Amino acid sequence: MKIMVAIKRVIDYAVKIRVKPDKSGVETKNVKMSMNPFCEIALEEALRIKESGMASEVVAVSMGPTQCVDTLRTGLAMGADRGIHVEATGALLPLSVARLLRALVEVEEPGLLILGKQAIDDDCNQTGQMVAGLLNWPQGTFASKVVLDKEKQAVTVDREVDGGLETLCLDLPAVITTDLRLNQPRYATLPNIMKAKSKVIKKFSPQDLNVEIKSDLEVVQVTEPPKRKAGVIVSSVDELIDKLKNEANVI
Amino acid sequence: MQNWGRTRRFLIYPAVNFLNNRRSNPIAANPVFNSAFGLANHRDSPLYSESEKSNLHTCFHSLRDKVVETGIRSAIRFQHRGFGSDATKIQRNPLFSTLNSEDISYFKGVLGEKNVIQDEERLLTANTDWMHKYRGSSKLLLQPRSTEEVVINVSLMNNIISFDKVSGILVCEAGCILENLITFLDTQGYIMPLDLGAKGSSQIGGNVSTNAGGLRLVRYGSLHGNVLGLEVVLANGDVLDMLGTLRKDNTGYDLKHLFIGSEGSLGIVTKVSILTPPKLSAVNVAFLACKDYFSCQKLLVEAKWKLGEILSAFEFLDNLAMDLVLNHLEGVRNPLPPSLHSFYVLIETTGSDEAYSKEKLEAFLLHAMGAGLITDGALAQDINQASSFWLIREGLPEALMKAGAVYKYDLSLPIENMYNLVEEMRIRLGESATVVAYGHLGDGNLHLNISTPQYEDKILAQIEPYVYEWTSKHRGSISAEHGLGLMKANEIFYSKPTNVVHLMGSIKKALDPKGILNPYKVLPHSLSSSS
Numbered sequence: 001m002k003i004m005v006a007i008k009r010v011i012d013y014a015v016k017i018r019v020k021p022d023k024s025g026v027e028t029k030n031v032k033m034s035m036n037p038f039c040e041i042a043l044e045e046a047l048r049i050k051e052s053g054m055a056s057e058v059v060a061v062s063m064g065p066t067q068c069v070d071t072l073r074t075g076l077a078m079g080a081d082r083g084i085h086v087e088a089t090g091a092l093l094p095l096s097v098a099r100l101l102r103a104l105v106e107v108e109e110p111g112l113l114i115l116g117k118q119a120i121d122d123d124c125n126q127t128g129q130m131v132a133g134l135l136n137w138p139q140g141t142f143a144s145k146v147v148l149d150k151e152k153q154a155v156t157v158d159r160e161v162d163g164g165l166e167t168l169c170l171d172l173p174a175v176i177t178t179d180l181r182l183n184q185p186r187y188a189t190l191p192n193i194m195k196a197k198s199k200v201i202k203k204f205s206p207q208d209l210n211v212e213i214k215s216d217l218e219v220v221q222v223t224e225p226p227k228r229k230a231g232v233i234v235s236s237v238d239e240l241i242d243k244l245k246n247e248a249n250v251i
Numbered sequence: 252m253q254n255w256g257r258t259r260r261f262l263i264y265p266a267v268n269f270l271n272n273r274r275s276n277p278i279a280a281n282p283v284f285n286s287a288f289g290l291a292n293h294r295d296s297p298l299y300s301e302s303e304k305s306n307l308h309t310c311f312h313s314l315r316d317k318v319v320e321t322g323i324r325s326a327i328r329f330q331h332r333g334f335g336s337d338a339t340k341i342q343r344n345p346l347f348s349t350l351n352s353e354d355i356s357y358f359k360g361v362l363g364e365k366n367v368i369q370d371e372e373r374l375l376t377a378n379t380d381w382m383h384k385y386r387g388s389s390k391l392l393l394q395p396r397s398t399e400e401v402v403i404n405v406s407l408m409n410n411i412i413s414f415d416k417v418s419g420i421l422v423c424e425a426g427c428i429l430e431n432l433i434t435f436l437d438t439q440g441y442i443m444p445l446d447l448g449a450k451g452s453s454q455i456g457g458n459v460s461t462n463a464g465g466l467r468l469v470r471y472g473s474l475h476g477n478v479l480g481l482e483v484v485l486a487n488g489d490v491l492d493m494l495g496t497l498r499k500d501n502t503g504y505d506l507k508h509l510f511i512g513s514e515g516s517l518g519i520v521t522k523v524s525i526l527t528p529p530k531l532s533a534v535n536v537a538f539l540a541c542k543d544y545f546s547c548q549k550l551l552v553e554a555k556w557k558l559g560e561i562l563s564a565f566e567f568l569d570n571l572a573m574d575l576v577l578n579h580l581e582g583v584r585n586p587l588p589p590s591l592h593s594f595y596v597l598i599e600t601t602g603s604d605e606a607y608s609k610e611k612l613e614a615f616l617l618h619a620m621g622a623g624l625i626t627d628g629a630l631a632q633d634i635n636q637a638s639s640f641w642l643i644r645e646g647l648p649e650a651l652m653k654a655g656a657v658y659k660y661d662l663s664l665p666i667e668n669m670y671n672l673v674e675e676m677r678i679r680l681g682e683s684a685t686v687v688a689y690g691h692l693g694d695g696n697l698h699l700n701i702s703t704p705q706y707e708d709k710i711l712a713q714i715e716p717y718v719y720e721w722t723s724k725h726r727g728s729i730s731a732e733h734g735l736g737l738m739k740a741n742e743i744f745y746s747k748p749t750n751v752v753h754l755m756g757s758i759k760k761a762l763d764p765k766g767i768l769n770p771y772k773v774l775p776h777s778l779s780s781s782s
Contacts, residue, residue: 014634016437030532032605034633070606074632187538187586187629187636190620193613 001111001150001172002057003046005080006101007039009064009071010121023221026121035071038116040078042178044185045146046114047079054148057081059108063100065089069201076196077188083201084108088213094122096213098130103209105135110173112155117142117177128177138170141177406454408521411435419527420479420496425456425520441527444471448645456520462512464732466645469693470563470601471528474511481507482522486763496524509758514734515769517762533608534563536599536637537616539628540592544670547594550624551666551692554598557615561608564599565693566644569673572687575702576643579650583642586629596625596692597644599637647689647700654685656706658714660699662722663731669697672721676701679713696731719745734773741775752778 011017012032020027046058060075062068063086072083086100105113118125132139140157147156159166160179206213234240244251408426419441423432429450433443445465447453462474480495493507510518541547547567554562570593576583602608619625631637651657673688680686690698703710719729723745730739743752756778
């Protein structure tokens with residue numbers, strides 16, 4: 001069985017972001033970019049499934065400008081077997097990504113498609129769900145545990161939901177999106193970095209896949225959240241009630 | 252309130268027993284407080300009669316008795332007492348007079364009620380060093396806000412005075428915490444030229460007074476090169492304004508170098524002007540394993556050649572150090588698959604072009620692997636992974652603290668023989684202690700740490716003076732970056748000839764004739780008693 005993992009190149013999680021002065025977006029020049037942490041977890045899970053013998057190949061996919069190849073190289077250095085780069089400049093919103101992924105799934109025919117639950121730059125949390133809908137595949141999102149059953153061709157997923165944990169059983173092929181507690185991703189060790197140099201990254205363009213990148217959404221403005229105001233110490237219960245009523249308007 | 256155990260700027264009453272020891276996070280200048288204080292010299296007040304001789308009283312014992320008496324002490328205090336080393340007992344200099352209530356009122360008048368601290372709990376924390384190895388007997392702690400007042404603990408003097416974006420020259424007060432300065436400079440596109448594991452609590456004045464080394468010395472050099480100017484307060488209360496912001500100034504003797512590294516014994520640093528390097532965006536960290544010490548050395552040579560201008564840190568630790576960190580620190584894991592590695596090396600590169608730097612580092616690492624210099628390695632793929640690699644190295648002092656008692660030695664040695672000392676100490680101590688080694692291999696600086704369940708005199712006897720003699724024999728330094736303080740003041744002769752030390756004594760006499768600034772430290776006691 002083949003596993004396909006979608007990974008995204010985003011601003012590094014530890015970087016302090018700044019909004020561009022013209023409010024059109026976030027400053028990305030000279031800023032460190034890395035693989036989305038949830039995508040790392042997705043790739044790690046795919047690698048573990050392969051190492052347990054239940055999959056034959058892990059294919060990493062990334063979409064965007066040329067630099068995405070760096071992120072794919074990291075994925076290969078972690079242990080993915082092949083890479084696919086869909087070259088597209090300009091904004092790629094979740095629906096376009098989902099359409100591209102559907103096209104790739106039809107080419108590669110994986111048994112499992114694993115993604116991170118959301119990207120830390122847009123926090124959309126939509127791509128996995130959309131692609132499952134487009135493919136008409138079952139989905140297990142916010143996975144905190146994944147157990148494959150090869151004979152039954154099914155996968156049991158524990159999901160982190162607001163009320164606690166929900167366990168689902170999905171027939172393969174299926175879409176899984178990963179949450180933080182699923183695993184701890186491995187580091188890229190030198191022997192693997194060396195092997196990665198000879199691994200193949202295939203390039204596609206959206207036209208090759210017959211997908212038109214169009215967006216029904218337009219980013220109008222990006223602003224920083226308002227700065228948190230200092231707290232106020234109230235001197236009596238009456239003053240507290242007064243403030244809650246008249247200033248905060250909550251009672 | 253600050254984490255007193257770590258902020259080092261507190262005053263020490265000339266105590267009988269243990270005055271502060273330090274680790275890589277140095278104490279800043281402290282004038283010893285007593286009635287015959289520096290302030291007295293320009294205030295002819297009958298309060299400060301120096302002819303007052305005090306009786307040699309065992310301050311420590313009186314404090315300890317108090318501890319037993321009061322009974323509200325928690326178990327932790329008693330545990331700390333157990334750690335006290337019985338080694339050195341300092342005789343209080345009879346020329347110093349004792350604290351009395353008039354002095355306390357005077358200081359309250361100058362500083363305000365809040366900044367004169369007599370509370371026993373705070374005093375106990377202030378009097379005990381981070382390792383709970385030494386305990387002073389100060390009865391008073393002062394916190395001034397500006398140079399005009401008596402300077403004892405400068406953590407309230409923590410303003411950034413100015414920063415020039417073009418030249419990168421930062422001027423700030425001595426109480427600024429290093430990490431805060433780093434955060435500030437980050438917004439301006441610059442970094443501090445020094446970085447320590449303890450940046451969250453160490454103050455820049457202390458870093459300067461002890462000439463702190465840190466993790467990036469191999470790239471940016473020492474504070475002697477980066478500090479452009481200082482404002483210093485002398486023992487007689489004179490304020491020396493040497494706060495230049497010029498890269499070049501050859502007018503007369505460059506006195507600031509005397510104060511850098513003087514550990515507060517010549518004057519108290521109150522303001523610092525420092526040159527900061529630009530913040531380069533491409534930082535890469537690799538964690539490597541080597542099979543023996545010889546490979547580590549060769550790796551260093553290769554790194555200097557092949558990585559050249561982008562190399563910014565080269566640290567090493569041995570496998571016992573790694574085990575310690577994995578066992579005692581939370582959230583730490585070995586980046587490399589478990590295997591019999593003997594040595595670990597952490598290499599950091601900082602450059603201006605991400606793709607170029609990464610390529611260069613990767614090429615170097617693959618070449619090193621092919622040449623058999625490294626047996627395995629991991630390259631951090633994002634900032635989080637890089638921080639976790641650093642946590643292993645920077646968390647070592649903390650892990651050692653948690654493991655029990657530790658004897659620390661900070662030695663500069665020729666790189667070829669450095670590890671031989673570690674192996675010899677292991678043979679000497681056998682089963683009684685765990686000898687752990689790590690350090691700034693790039694600077695030839697070994698941090699030798701001997702971990703035992705408790706402090707014991709017979710273990711100490713096996714270690715000292717053997718370590719100092721060994722270092723001296725190889726023309727090394729018994730204190731590479733940690734300074735001499737109390738612990739090594741009398742051992743200075745292992746690294747400096749007698750006539751040099753005597754000249755240091757003359758300089759001390761010239762700048763602090765009454766010997767009130769940080770007495771009993773830095774220079775041997777024999778020098779002050781002969782005066």
